[in-house]
Amino acid sequence: MSTLITNVCKQYDNNQGKTVLSNVSAEIETGEFFVIVGPSGCGKSTLLRMIAGLTEITDGEIAIDGKVVNNLPPKDRNLTMVFQSYALFPFLSVWDNVAFGLKARKHDQAEVSERVNNALKMVNLEDLKDRKPRELSGGQRQRVALARAVASDAKICLMDEPLSNLDAQLRIKMRQEIYALQRKLGITLIYVTHDQVEAMTMADHIMVLHDSKVQQIGTPTEIYKNPANEFVASFFGVPPINIMYASKVGAHSIKVNNDYQLDLDQAVTENELKVGIRPNEMIVEKAEELQSNATVQNVEFLGDEKIVHAKFNNGVMVSAIVPSDTEFDMFETVKITSTGNVLLFSQDGINITENKGGLVNA
Numbered sequence: 001m002s003t004l005i006t007n008v009c010k011q012y013d014n015n016q017g018k019t020v021l022s023n024v025s026a027e028i029e030t031g032e033f034f035v036i037v038g039p040s041g042c043g044k045s046t047l048l049r050m051i052a053g054l055t056e057i058t059d060g061e062i063a064i065d066g067k068v069v070n071n072l073p074p075k076d077r078n079l080t081m082v083f084q085s086y087a088l089f090p091f092l093s094v095w096d097n098v099a100f101g102l103k104a105r106k107h108d109q110a111e112v113s114e115r116v117n118n119a120l121k122m123v124n125l126e127d128l129k130d131r132k133p134r135e136l137s138g139g140q141r142q143r144v145a146l147a148r149a150v151a152s153d154a155k156i157c158l159m160d161e162p163l164s165n166l167d168a169q170l171r172i173k174m175r176q177e178i179y180a181l182q183r184k185l186g187i188t189l190i191y192v193t194h195d196q197v198e199a200m201t202m203a204d205h206i207m208v209l210h211d212s213k214v215q216q217i218g219t220p221t222e223i224y225k226n227p228a229n230e231f232v233a234s235f236f237g238v239p240p241i242n243i244m245y246a247s248k249v250g251a252h253s254i255k256v257n258n259d260y261q262l263d264l265d266q267a268v269t270e271n272e273l274k275v276g277i278r279p280n281e282m283i284v285e286k287a288e289e290l291q292s293n294a295t296v297q298n299v300e301f302l303g304d305e306k307i308v309h310a311k312f313n314n315g316v317m318v319s320a321i322v323p324s325d326t327e328f329d330m331f332e333t334v335k336i337t338s339t340g341n342v343l344l345f346s347q348d349g350i351n352i353t354e355n356k357g358g359l360v361n362a
């Protein structure tokens with residue numbers, strides 16, 4: 001059941017002709033965990049709803065298992081959907097909520113019972129099968145929604161921000177459960193989120209959407225180590241990558257932020273460029289005022305490490321991850337440089353790093 005999306009475009013009639021999605025293409029393999037990620041309003045839900053058949057496609061084609069489904073009603077697409085709001089019936093018990101779709105599709109009674117009981121077992125809800133949704137916690141409600149997807153026996157499951165109503169700890173737990181369930185059932189899971197951590201931790205492949213376009217499709221490692229552009233580089237990673245202006249000062253050397261020189265193992269082709277440096281590649285050293293190039297603004301203690309937020313003398317802010325046993329005070333003067341592990345971007349943000357497998361090494 002591979003899902004092929006080819007040059008799909010979307011404009012809503014009531015939206016002043018604004019293009020929500022422009023020439024979106026992707027191939028989603030059978031049995032993979034495919035995550036669509038991007039900032040609010042970039043069209044993630046729209047794309048998911050078009051795959052489901054709940055929103056009309058303006059242009060382009062969606063094919064499931066070789067069959068174009070553009071005009072096929074949702075019920076004929078052999079897929080199931082889990083919404084952010086869980087979409088449970090408040091007046092039905094857990095068991096009946098899970099059974100609802102199966103009964104509607106006129107499966108026989110014995111089969112419905114078997115499937116519902118199996119699904120409830122799989123999500124650990126057997127003991128709560130007689131409760132109403134209002135008598136459940138958020139996580140348990142989410143499990144009912146998952147059980148419904150499991151029971152349906154559909155080969156493709158679509159999920160739209162299914163964890164966004166849960167608190168941080170439960171989100172981590174449910175993330176692991178959904179991942180395990182997807183692996184166990186072998187279903188194709190297409191999952192929408194704006195949370196880069198969810199995308200990174202669960203996906204086989206990630207599609208990054210922004211500005212109505214696909215910015216990149218790749219494995220989590222590819223997306224992190226070799227982002228297509230500045231947007232993708234900045235979207236993944238906490239704290240975010242530091243992006244600074246740089247200028248060429250030699251065939252293989254740049255001056256970062258008009259401040260310190262960095263020698264690279266690739267030729268520098270542009271006179272003016274941008275450099276992206278992950279916080280763990282920044283180097284912060286104590287320095288007397290005269291040797292310093294920055295001032296510490298804030299230090300966050302995270303247990304094993306600290307995040308130092310510092311301001312270069314020319315006003316540019318950077319974040320650096322340092323070991324937690326290093327002490328820095330507010331407003332302390334420091335010398336900031338970086339390792340040679342950097343990404344290079346053209347002025348308009350395209351990744352021009354030569355070593356596409358990873359990062360540049362000095």
Ligand SMILES: Nc1ncnc2c1ncn2[C@@H]1O[C@H](COP(=O)(O)OP(=O)(O)OP(=O)(O)O)[C@@H](O)[C@H]1O
Binds near residue numbers: 038039044046047
């Ligand atoms: N039914 C609709 N009619 C008109 N415009 C719509 C409709 N649904 C969505 N839009 C617009 O399309 C754009 C994309 O919306 P969509 O919900 O797909 O984004 P999203 O990435 O899922 O956002 P979020 O993360 O905030 O849910 C937004 O500008 C939104 O206002």
